[in-house]
Amino acid sequence: MNENERSTDASARVKLDSTLVGSRESVSPNQLPESETCLHVQDLSLYYGDKIALKDISMRIPRKRVTALIGPSGCGKSTLIRCFNRMNDLIDSVNIEGRIELNGLEIHDKEVDVSQLRRRVGMVFQRPNPFPKTIYENVAYGLRLSEKLPKSELDDRVEWGLKSAALWDEVQDRLNDSALGLSGGQQQRLVIARAVAVKPSVLLLDEPASALDPISTLKIEELIAQLKADYTIVIVTHNMQQAARVSDYTGFLYLGEMIEFDSTVTIFTNPTEQKTEDYITGRYG
Amino acid sequence: METSEKLPQDFGAFHRQQLGIGLWFKSGDPWIWLTATAVGACIVAVLGLLGLIAVKGLSHFWPSDVVTINYANDFGEFRIAGEIVQRESIGRNQYLEAGSNSTAIETDQVERWMIKSGNRRINAPDFRWVYKHEIVQQLKATDMLVFERSEWGNAYGTLVGIKEHGQSIEPDNPWIELQKRIDRVTDLRDEARRIQKGAINRINYKLEKLRLEKRKRELKGELDFTDIEIERDRLNAEYLVEEQRLRDIITQLERDEIEIRIADGRISTIALRNIIRAWLPNEMSFWQKLGHYFSSIWIFLSQESREANTEGGVFPALFGTVLMVLLMSVLVTPFGVIAALYLREYAKQGPFVQLIRIAVNNLAGVPSIVYGVFGLGFFIYLVGGSLDDLFFQAAQPAPTFGTPGLMWASLTLALLTVPVVIVSTEEGLTRIPSELREGSLALGATKAETMFKIILPMASPSILTGVILAIARAAGEVAPLMLVGVVKLAPTLPIDGNFPFLHLDRKFMHLGFHIYDLGFQSPNVDAARPLVFATAFLLVLIIVALNLTAITLRNRLEARYREALL
Incomplete structure (x- = not known):
């Protein structure tokens, strides 16, 4: 990532570095074979009471890639990403139609244990939300829920989680301090460590950097680039530069509809739909 | 500067247009004075009250x-x-x-x-x-x-003069001799008390248990009570030994007498055992x-009180008050917290839940004597009576739990204070950011796990606030207690050395009722008056101490969770 790209004016069209584009995927995700699909969304519609929030969304989210969801505020990005770990179950008035398959298994199936599903599909929220516990206990929280690990293994997993989130060097000497004493960026990486520690296969990031300063944002983005080797990552962002920087595939949502879903390169350089073009070039949003 | 010539005119708009009292009212100063006076009056009233009872007591x-x-x-x-x-x-x-x-x-x-x-x-x-x-x-x-x-x-x-066995003795220093002999009777009295409250009390308790055991077996139709009779004879023999020891001590206590000359010149003899x-x-x-x-x-x-409570100490009342309040807290906390959790976390929010919430808030305003009547009718006669029928048949017709006692008093006060705990726990639950719940759920925790590991610890300061308010209300409450367990004089403390140590069925003494008894039921008003103040002061101190303990605990917890609640 070069300096040029990061300092792009929001209103100006995002120009992708041609060398960078060349190194990324350019295959349309909807032509992916089943074996490379991690999440397969089919005709997903979501209603809040009578109001429709997501309309007939179909997409294949590829395994071990970063998929970004962009779109103006209120377009349904967060609602969609919260479908993938069934966080919308918590809202009484929500009705969902259609299918979401995780590695070929329908997640709304009656047999599915929601807790197990959420262990497979980790999530990081917009505002850093560490628990009011020690740094160690935050990372160990998910582990204690699912696995009965002996103390030494638990220590190893906590260390591993913190290292995965590039936080270990900063906190190794104060694991027993309160997590609330960390800076916002550190807190967000702690939350990522917490999610990674339970070894999920998918990581959902719901605007993970929007509450952070530029330096912390950069660190989170670097972290995403590292994590995609092992995890399927879905990131919601309304920062187009960020989507362009970190993602392999991008979906553009508008008023609850998936307008276009393609490789990031295609979306940002050669979108099919006029709406996408307009949004990318900053005509609305 | 084009506008410079307009300046004097513009400045006029900022000058005070009116003077005197109208302006003073408009300025808001009277309002400051009024509010400050109200606070001042409250402080004077509270300090005056505390000062009065402290000085007089x-x-x-x-x-x-x-x-x-x-x-x-x-x-x-x-x-x-x-x-x-x-x-x-x-x-x-x-x-x-x-x-x-x-x-x-x-x-x-x-x-x-x-x-x-x-x-x-x-x-x-x-x-x-x-x-x-x-x-x-x-x-x-x-x-x-x-x-x-x-x-x-x-x-x-x-x-x-000092007399031993009715014979005058002539000590070098009568004052020192008197102190020595008073120390002696004090020791003997303590010894006698130990026997009465210790061994004799224990034997009586066991004999009563045996009687109930025998009665229970009679009700079952058994005819052979040899083992019980052997045990009873053994206890009776033990009793005779203790009784003889007690008699010996009493005889020793009778040894000394003193003669004093009172102001009008008469000589009066006082048995030293009474001093x-x-x-x-x-x-x-x-x-x-x-x-x-x-x-x-x-x-x-x-010490225990003497002379219809007008002399001696208030220990049993102090003990009863603190024990009752602690039991009440132990009962009300889980009850209130669980109710609040259901209302806030599980129940579907709607008009019905809102109605329940309003009803709970209003419960706090019901006069306490109504709770007393309810406690008597429901807890004592219905629940207690049924318990007696089911488990304590042997003791009937004497009631065991079907009579006012410590447990019913604590339960009644728990009922009286449960709205306070529910309301403040609910407030605490609403303050917890939803991000934290979601964070926990997203890691695969179930709702119950989230509740126990995240929500309850974070709500604990609010729960404790509720308990503080409950304690403040319950410790000063007297009216309902008169119906459900408090007595003027309890022969034994609710805790003693006999298994099961805590006797929830016993009646107990209470500082609040003690004040009422001293002030209005006492045969000797003048003697009791200073004790009314002293007891009232003690009660205030107890409430303050109980509250301070809870407040300290709450502040510690609050410090731990403050940042997460912001």
């Missing part, structure tokens, strides 16, 4: 000087000795209406002193008013002794008095 324990007063009036000449407990002026009319001679005094106001002359049963009454103008002579005799007696209050007089303490107030230095003062306070706190 605490001064009671100070060993005042004993004055000997000669006074004369139409009925003759009198000589009394005692402590001056009150001085006041009454109007001439009141003085005349009391049947006094109008020629004796010409001023509008008549000063009179209340003298605590003690010596009840020797020289009644033990409190009397003396008009200042009738006093002929007033002096402080250095050999004037005060005796705290186990019966009939204080005695005032000078020591004439708890003796002191020479007019000879004591300030530091000796201070020592005496603190030992009096300690006696007040640590």
Whole structure:
């Protein structure tokens, strides 16, 4: 990532570095074979009471890639990403139609244990939300829920989680301090460590950097680039530069509809739909 | 500057247009004064109340000087000795209406002193008013002794002689000899008390258990009680041994007597076993008095009451109050927290839940005596009566739980305070950011796991706030307790050495009721009055102490979670 790209004016069209584009995927995700699909969304519609929030969304989210969801505020990005770990179950008035398959298994199936599903599909929220516990206990929280690990293994997993989130060097000497004493960026990486520690296969990031300063944002983005080797990552962002920087595939949502879903390169350089073009070039949003 | 010529005109708009009282009102100053005065009045009222009960209550324990007063009036000449407990002026009319001679005094106001002359049963009454103008002579005799007696209050007089087995003895220093002998009877009395409260109490408790056991087996139709009878005979034999020990001690207690000369010159004999303490107030230095003062306070706190509660200490009431409040807290906390959790976390929010919430809030406003009546009708007669029928048949017709007792009192007060705990727990639950719940759920925690690991710990400061309010309300409550378990005098504490140690079925004493009893049910109003203040002050201190403990705990927890709640 070069300096040029990061300092792009929001209103100006995002120009992708041609060398960078060349190194990324350019295959349309909807032509992916089943074996490379991690999440397969089919005709997903979501209603809040009578109001429709997501309309007939179909997409294949590829395994071990970063998929970004962009779109103006209120377009349904967060609602969609919260479908993938069934966080919308918590809202009484929500009705969902259609299918979401995780590695070929329908997640709304009656047999599915929601807790197990959420262990497979980790999530990081917009505002850093560490628990009011020690740094160690935050990372160990998910582990204690699912696995009965002996103390030494638990220590190893906590260390591993913190290292995965590039936080270990900063906190190794104060694991027993309160997590609330960390800076916002550190807190967000702690939350990522917490999610990674339970070894999920998918990581959902719901605007993970929007509450952070530029330096912390950069660190989170670097972290995403590292994590995609092992995890399927879905990131919601309304920062187009960020989507362009970190993602392999991008979906553009508008008023609850998936307008276009393609490789990031295609979306940002050669979108099919006029709406996408307009949004990318900053005509609305 | 084009506008410079307009400036003077513009400035005029900022000048004060009106003057005087109208402006003063407009400025808002009166409002500041009004609000500040209201706060000031509250502070004065609270401090005044606390000051009054503290001064009146605490001064009671100070060993005042004993004055000997000669006074004369139409009925003759009198000589009394005692402590001056009150001085006041009454109007001439009141003085005349009391049947006094109008020629004796010409001023509008008549000063009179209340003298605590003690010596009840020797020289009644033990409190009397003396008009200042009738006093002929007033002096402080250095050999004037005060005796705290186990019966009939204080005695005032000078020591004439000490008798052992009815024979006078002539010690070199009667005062030291007296102290030595008082120490001896104190030890013997303690020993006798230990036997009564310890061994004899234990044996009686076991005998009662045996009786119930036998009755239970009779009800089952059994006919052979040999084992019970053997055990009973063994206990009875043990009892006889203890009783003999007690008799021996009582005989030893009877050994000494003293003779004192009271103010009017008569000689009176007091059995030494009745004397708890003796002191020479007019000879004591300030530091000796201070020592005496603190030992009096300690006696007040640590001993049982005597003389229909007008003498001695308040320990059983203190103990009962604290125990009842603690039990109440233990009962109300889980109950209130669970109810609040359901209302806030599980119940579907809607008009019905809102209705329940309003009903719960209003419950806090129901007069406490209504809870007392409910406790009596529901807990004691219905629940307690059913418990007796089911589990305590052997004791019937005497009720075990179907009668007022500690458990029912705690439960009734728990019911009285549960709305407070529910409301403040709910407030705490709403304050927890939803991000934290979601964070926990997103890691695969179930709702219950999230509740126990994240939500409840974070709500704990609010829960404790609720408990603090509950304690403040419950500790001062008297009316419902009179119906569900408090008595004037409880023979035993609710906790003792007999299994199961905590006796929830027992009646207990309570400081609040103690105040009522001392103030309004006492046979000796003058003797009881200072104790009313002292007990009230103690009750306030207890409530403050219980609250401070809970507040400290809450503040610690709050410090831990503060940042997460922002």
